[in-house]
Amino acid sequence: MKITFLGTGTSQGVPVIGCSCEICKSLDFRDKRFRTSVHVQVGELSLVIDTGPDFRAQMLRSKVKKLDAVIFTHEHKDHTAGLDDIRPFNFMQQKDMPVFGRKQVLEQIKQEFSYIFASKKYPGVPQVEAIEIDEAAFSIEGIQVTPIPVMHYKLPVLGFRIGDFSYITDANDIPQTSIDLVRGSEIVVLNALQKTSHISHFTLEEAIDMAKTLGAKNTYFTHISHKLGLHSEVENELPEGIHLAYDGLELSLP
Structure with missing residues (x-):
């Protein structure tokens, strides 16, 4: 399995239009974040979780030549707006x-x-x-995908587990039943929006606590805003086994 972070930013992306904070002005490529999405390659199966507004640019940058399926976590525009750009794959x-x-x-x-x-x-x-799913596991070309129900304030959102990879974005509450679905994963992805409290996303501290609860060998944070801080500084503050994801980061699982 190969996992590519297509985008790791929040709904406005980073830099934010019109902002002149040090994060938005940063020259570090890791501080340039498209809207959140991930590409997963499992054997011959190529799929994307969410098609945000930057989907076309993400596909070009990652040189994805084949796409077998799209899975949506939820209906917010920063996760669906790029659907039209599946046309070349058609x-x-x-x-x-x-x-x-x-x-x-x-x-x-x-x-x-x-x-x-x-x-x-x-x-x-x-x-x-269009294929309707619920909270039951389903398969795509023989590969099992297990939905992970979470809450994004009052909106139900689905994370997904594929093999030993679990992906959760746009959440501020993960029920115990979903924690049990994630446990045993080698790699977990969680959202960590910013350091201060937010109504619908994990803060950095909350994400760290949840990562420890889930107990994966490696956890990567995504859906990051410019309010979190410079990538280079925040990365150095994180416990062992917990990392900030960045656009273009590639991970592998046997």
Whole structure:
């Protein structure tokens, strides 16, 4: 399994438009963050979790030539806005793109991208196969994917476990039943928005505490805002086995 962080930033990305803080002005490439998304390659299977507004640029930068499926964590725009850019994969692969999401996620996508689902389609629109999922495990081309239910303030969000890799973004509460689903993972990804309290995301301290509870060999933080601090400084503050992810970071699992 190969995991590539396509984006590790929060909904505004980093740098933030019009901001002149030291993080937004940083020349460290690790402080330049597209909206959060991840590419997972398992054998021949290539899938993406979330297609945010930067999806096209992410695919070009990571040189992804084949995409077998898209899985959505939830319906917020910073996780869905790039869906239109699956069109080149439709053309190259000559098939509809399987898109997995909860009922409310698919309903939101059908509203925002109504032209994709119109009875009379304009030529060249994305070709999508919408597949509804719930909290039960499902498979994509023989690879099992286990949903991990979490809460994003009052919004239900799904994380996902594939083999020994667990991915959770946009959460500030993980119930015990979901903690049990994650335990035993070699790599866990969690959101860590900023150091100060937030209504719908883990703070850095909360994410560290949750990482310790989950007990993975390595935990990587994502969905990071410019308020968290400089990557180089925050990385040095973290306990052993806990890291800040950055755009383009690649991880491998046997």
